[in-house]
Amino acid sequence: MIEQLSWKVGGQQGEGIDSTGEIFAIALNRLGYYLYGYRHFSSRIKGGHTNNKIRVSTKEVRAVSDDLDMLIAFDQETIDVNAHELHSRGIIIADAKFKPVKPDHCQATLVIIPFTEIATELGTSLMKNMVAIGATSAALGIDTATYQAVVEEIFGRKGEKVVNNNMEAIQRGADAYTASAGESVQTLSLKKADGKNRLFMIGNDAIALGALAGGARLMAAYPITPASEIMEYLIKKLPEFGGTVVQTEDEIAAATMAIGSNYAGVRTLTASAGPGLSLMMEAIGLSGITETPLVIVDTQRGGPSTGLPTKQEQSDLLAMIYGTHGEIPKIVIAPSTVEEAFYDAIEAFNLAEEYQCPVILLSDLQLSLGKQSVEPLDYNKINIRRGKLNDQEIAEREDKSYYKRFELTDDGVSNRVIPGTKNGIFHVTGVEHDETGKPSEVPQNRKDQMEKRLRKIQNISFQNPIYTVAPHEAPDLLLIGFNSTRGSIEEVIPRLEADGLKVNHAQIRLVHPFPADELKPLLQAAKKVIVVEHNATGQLASLVKMNAGYGEKIESILKYDGNPFLPGDIHQQCKEMFANGHI
Amino acid sequence: MATFKDFRNQVKPNWCPGCGDFSVQAAIQRAAANVGLEPDDLAVISGIGCSGRISGYINAYGFHGIHGRSLPIAQGVKMANRDLTVIASGGDGDGFAIGMGHTIHAMRRNIDITYIVMDNQIYGLTKGQTSPTSAEGFKTKSTPSGSIESSLSIMELALSSGCGFVAQSFSTDLKDLVAIIEQGIQHKGFSLINVFSPCVTFNKVNTYDWFKQNLISLNDIEGYDPHNRMMAMQTLMEHNGLVKGLIYENPTRPSYQESVRGYSSSALSKQDLNLPEEKFTELMAEFM
Numbered sequence: 001m002i003e004q005l006s007w008k009v010g011g012q013q014g015e016g017i018d019s020t021g022e023i024f025a026i027a028l029n030r031l032g033y034y035l036y037g038y039r040h041f042s043s044r045i046k047g048g049h050t051n052n053k054i055r056v057s058t059k060e061v062r063a064v065s066d067d068l069d070m071l072i073a074f075d076q077e078t079i080d081v082n083a084h085e086l087h088s089r090g091i092i093i094a095d096a097k098f099k100p101v102k103p104d105h106c107q108a109t110l111v112i113i114p115f116t117e118i119a120t121e122l123g124t125s126l127m128k129n130m131v132a133i134g135a136t137s138a139a140l141g142i143d144t145a146t147y148q149a150v151v152e153e154i155f156g157r158k159g160e161k162v163v164n165n166n167m168e169a170i171q172r173g174a175d176a177y178t179a180s181a182g183e184s185v186q187t188l189s190l191k192k193a194d195g196k197n198r199l200f201m202i203g204n205d206a207i208a209l210g211a212l213a214g215g216a217r218l219m220a221a222y223p224i225t226p227a228s229e230i231m232e233y234l235i236k237k238l239p240e241f242g243g244t245v246v247q248t249e250d251e252i253a254a255a256t257m258a259i260g261s262n263y264a265g266v267r268t269l270t271a272s273a274g275p276g277l278s279l280m281m282e283a284i285g286l287s288g289i290t291e292t293p294l295v296i297v298d299t300q301r302g303g304p305s306t307g308l309p310t311k312q313e314q315s316d317l318l319a320m321i322y323g324t325h326g327e328i329p330k331i332v333i334a335p336s337t338v339e340e341a342f343y344d345a346i347e348a349f350n351l352a353e354e355y356q357c358p359v360i361l362l363s364d365l366q367l368s369l370g371k372q373s374v375e376p377l378d379y380n381k382i383n384i385r386r387g388k389l390n391d392q393e394i395a396e397r398e399d400k401s402y403y404k405r406f407e408l409t410d411d412g413v414s415n416r417v418i419p420g421t422k423n424g425i426f427h428v429t430g431v432e433h434d435e436t437g438k439p440s441e442v443p444q445n446r447k448d449q450m451e452k453r454l455r456k457i458q459n460i461s462f463q464n465p466i467y468t469v470a471p472h473e474a475p476d477l478l479l480i481g482f483n484s485t486r487g488s489i490e491e492v493i494p495r496l497e498a499d500g501l502k503v504n505h506a507q508i509r510l511v512h513p514f515p516a517d518e519l520k521p522l523l524q525a526a527k528k529v530i531v532v533e534h535n536a537t538g539q540l541a542s543l544v545k546m547n548a549g550y551g552e553k554i555e556s557i558l559k560y561d562g563n564p565f566l567p568g569d570i571h572q573q574c575k576e577m578f579a580n581g582h583i
Numbered sequence: 584m585a586t587f588k589d590f591r592n593q594v595k596p597n598w599c600p601g602c603g604d605f606s607v608q609a610a611i612q613r614a615a616a617n618v619g620l621e622p623d624d625l626a627v628i629s630g631i632g633c634s635g636r637i638s639g640y641i642n643a644y645g646f647h648g649i650h651g652r653s654l655p656i657a658q659g660v661k662m663a664n665r666d667l668t669v670i671a672s673g674g675d676g677d678g679f680a681i682g683m684g685h686t687i688h689a690m691r692r693n694i695d696i697t698y699i700v701m702d703n704q705i706y707g708l709t710k711g712q713t714s715p716t717s718a719e720g721f722k723t724k725s726t727p728s729g730s731i732e733s734s735l736s737i738m739e740l741a742l743s744s745g746c747g748f749v750a751q752s753f754s755t756d757l758k759d760l761v762a763i764i765e766q767g768i769q770h771k772g773f774s775l776i777n778v779f780s781p782c783v784t785f786n787k788v789n790t791y792d793w794f795k796q797n798l799i800s801l802n803d804i805e806g807y808d809p810h811n812r813m814m815a816m817q818t819l820m821e822h823n824g825l826v827k828g829l830i831y832e833n834p835t836r837p838s839y840q841e842s843v844r845g846y847s848s849s850a851l852s853k854q855d856l857n858l859p860e861e862k863f864t865e866l867m868a869e870f871m
Contacts, residue, residue, distance in 0.1 A: 430648060
């Protein structure tokens, strides 16, 4: 019996590889297994190798596994490209149609099943995916009836006959596997899971659901990988709540339209990736100087320019913190799990209104698109705070002169008025302005207004700015990361501890303003610090050094080849650093 | 009820004496009063340039944004609060050069706002460079040998972009301008009003006199029918775009907001933000 399985299905893009993985995963999620998915895909629709790697476990997992137990292959390329990941007890289940051949060095068992032939016999070769799912289930000792409900949900609209055919395809796949596989069947039997209900979602689903729960009623966006799922979810859901998504002509329009509707009182977001964020930079500055709330999601992908549009990277970090010309207050949040992405999305809207500034919710491709099991989200943790929004008080004021929307205050935050409010007229401009919004170049006013704006975020209230697991008072090593690297770091720590090292972990969740005071004691306590991140220049390491110091202790482990960190990558490099006396 | 005086504030415009924009400002103030608005009901969203300052000169909610982006900001405002009357405003550089993408798509999208362009065929605030509406051969600081790019036929472009209200006016014709702005505000959908508003400092060609000599009123064209798009296009081509009046109106095309499924019939900005628990549970269940 195994407690954990690493499974991959591969073929040509457009062949239904994703849906094969999806049906398999939904069924296993319902059995109570924890799942963690990684989709390898390219920037094209049909053709080209694609695969969907899914980790199945009886315990929570948040990283792509180092190796592979089972590979489902719809073409020879899938075997050639992925066989090296298989360990010696691994299994390849391949379609007889392409006459699969195992590479010489590969010790895994090859089981050949006529996926296409069986599917064609049942009516259409499209069902070869279902045959493959059946074969997989036999190999894992999962009852084929497990899929009944999922198949009904997906194919029910097409009628009972289609449902039955698909179920039969699954059964035939299972039978064919049992008939041809022999002894190897038992070695991969999965231990039973806890049967608990969990959500199965991608980070983008959580962000979109968080936006909805956080009161967002409008979104303005331009499609881009890997952010589009957010607008696609919200266009389906927002009409139930009176709102909508406007697909704009570009990201400049998306950000400025969102500014317009936030100014007019509706929580509005936009979401994009690096190229879109580059176009939004001027608008972010406008939000900053006009003190208009704005929530922007940046799902990082490989840059620069078009870069690696479908690959993992974390290289927007400094641009998100410092981007836009001039100086503005800005908040940048980096959730490290799908659950956090949900709660942080809600919080992004609260902070944007409380501090009247742009808030960037930073994600990365693996967090945004990696589909995984998530514990049910807590309704009672949803709260909405709108800050200094005093429409009623303002409507009752006697004075008809322009309202001091940008009044100088101790905390820098002024009362906000929603356009349409009686007696609340004020002016907004991206030009430096006085307290009523009238353009002003008076040096003292400039100084006062600049300081007022920057003062707002000096003491922002943000729960758990650093996710910390620090069991050791004087650890040999502190590992630091942000966004999706949390899972790999969590998984490598027990391995490093088994090597005899004491290791603490800090995942930075609030990257700006940087939580230096919270991080310093952790840096102080550790003998050495390694910052793990997906970029080539060590952006987070620079931030840590600049804000919290301890530069002499800090090393980097960097990955920028487009693939997410495997726990083994980090383990290997840590070991080498210690062995070389680097640390 | 508010009069045009209620739409005045104490701010003295920084426009040059004689600038066409003064009349446009006055026309907006009069039109707003004439259609029965209170200052609190109006939002004026402007771009960057001399004319972009207009949002600060009208007693109404004003938003002076960034160069070329008055339209997306204005559309966002209207989507958030359909009870507000939203006027977007700016110059020819703002709307037809840096912001042209937004102009075309705002016309296609048809959100119910009124876009008033003060077209002076030149960049004024940067002290005299060529604009997309400058004539070929027009000499400026950036085109010392004369512009070699063709001038944009903005009204033709509006017709081909699906704009449901296309009008052109001249800043000195205050009465006509006020009337056309009133019509634009009342039109259900996006309305474009291009106003020739001479720059007395940098444009010595397209002067007040030049427009008086060259502009033809559509009222003077016998049988002109502003509901006939083909006739509108032909008339614009015949007169090289130099016409004034209501060029085209499509009174039946529904606005974006009338067409969006589920869109709130009251101001979205006044809605409760909380999600009922049973709704949340239902949304979560879709991921199980």
